[in-house]
Amino acid sequence: MKELIRELTEEFGPSGSEDAVRELIKKRISDQVNEARVDPLGNLIAFKQGRAKRGVQRRKIMLAAHMDEIGVIISHVDEKGFLRFARVGGVRPLHLLGSRVIFDDGRIGVIGREKPEKRTEFPVVDKMFIDVGVPGKEQLTKKVGDVAAFVRPFVDLGQRLVAKAFDDRIGCAVLVQTVLDLETTPHDVYFVFTVQEELGLRGALTSAFGVEPDAAIAVDVTGTGDTPEAHPMAVSLGAGPAIKVKDGGMLAHPGIKNWMARTAQRLELPHQFEVLEGGTTDAMAIQTSRAGVAAGVLSIPCRYVHSPSEMVDYNDVQNAVKLLVGLLRGPVDI
């Protein structure tokens, strides 16, 4: 599964430009599902039809992971060919200094900064620029509206993995692996790879309207409290996938939460409960779709979220896949 994770994290896909990620996922799963379609906003919706199983009521289940990552978009090209930019999603200015970005054609740029008035001045995006290394504006091929992602190779540290865009390519990897490992299910399962989560859960909103599920689980990253002097949070890397109770945007459906916890116990999979103070996931938009959907979240604990070097634990990832496969093979007990 590490090769799948590497491929997914290294792919280019800032919000609104998820095409390459979608192509990659499609390639990996299209043989294993009954149908894969792309909806008007670009969500990939892969459908696996349920096979009737005695004593199990067939339900329509939506699993969601977002394909998009944070990035930048060119907002102005100056006379010398330097590129001013705006943020795509929750990019932290501190992470920008010294960062490299890559455009969809492979061109690399580095981020520079105007001379600060004081050494301690906090960096602001308005005073930064991208330098793509052309001697003058005439040689520049980049224009206003071009989008770039951060450049960082995937690193396998053994137990722990480091990459950009674990948020939420690790969720995509978990769903892809779940499709591959599932074989059969008594449920109609929609694996939805969403767009534009980082801009406000937009793809999840429209895809949930289209799928109209009975129950939904988003798979996304969550923060941890296990680093030096971290903001207190009872989630640790390596303690198992986290079953969300609450975050900044939603209260998880208690039935979904308990269904996940019971299944994890039954399969003897390590797991932890998550209460996240800020931030939310696609499940928030799915929960309030149409007349409402029982929705929860299976989170992959992740350090340094929204930095170019996010870190996850490989066991947590594999256990998340096992838990999802277990959930989909049995009755939806919510």
Place this chain on the structure above:
Amino acid sequence: MLLRELSEAFGVSGHEDAVRQLILDAVKDLVDEYRVDALGNLIAVKRASSQGRRRVMVAAHMDEVGLMIMHVEKEGALRFRPVGGIDPRVLLAKKVRIGEDKVPGVIGVKPIHLLEPKAREQVVPVKEMSIDIGASSKEEAERLVRIGDYAAFDVSFGELGGDLRTVKGKAFDDRAGCAVLIELLRESYSFEFHAAFTVQEEVGARGARVAAHAIAPDIAFALEGTICDDMPKKRDVSPTTSLGAGPAITIMDRSVVADRRLVELLVDTAKQKGIPYQFKQPGLGGTDAGTIHLSREGVPSVVVSVPSRNIHSPVCLLSLNDLDNTVRLMRETLARVHECDLGREA
């Protein structure tokens, strides 16, 4: 000129009636059917001239930013709050019209003689401003004005001229879009054309949300009057848009990532037909497209805007060249919108 009437009509968010009536009079003979929905959107439909099955929504919002009366002081002064985003610095000493009877008033300002040096550098908060309608008591004021009445800027449309054919007036955001949309209704199209003149954009694109749900379009365009910050600056940074440089195409703003296929169609059309165009600085502002594209299963959407200096102030400026070119670009683009492949192979 229709833009003059549109600009001078009062239509602060939530009370767009006069603007709607004006537009209705202008379009009712151009369309096959029209209706006003529960929130006050005017939706006018032109059926397809051929067998086109696609449904295209083109939206422009009727509402403008303005003020609402909150409280009457015992001396007869009216306290107010902004409706929509208004910089308090543009309010002082401006003329307004209040309520159904268009009661004239002026927003009070403390003379410079009375200002301490420090106060001259500070922005007067809206809470401390009041409107003077010439009343000398609460009772007198309340005979003319009620709590909850809207106030709109009292500004006449005018022409500055020049090569850019610059005009001034209030509410070019988004009466410019309304003017363009009305012009578009004079043509016939190979698809079902749903023109939505929407309400309450300035308070959260609310009208567009329900209009899009009802129309359920395959594609949407929002027409706007947008930010233009092209006066001389020391730093080499974006003007957002430039006056006279043609219609501004949105790639991404705070509310929407425009559908790339529609952006490409607009750009290709502009190049083919020799129509000037520009990209709006990405990352700024929000429009009706923000709620339209999230309607139902999602709607590929894009925004095309007429650049306007001083938007959200009493006196906006735009170039009639830009306005005409926006009509041209939209007309030519809509004529080939069927070429846009909306299917995505999966």
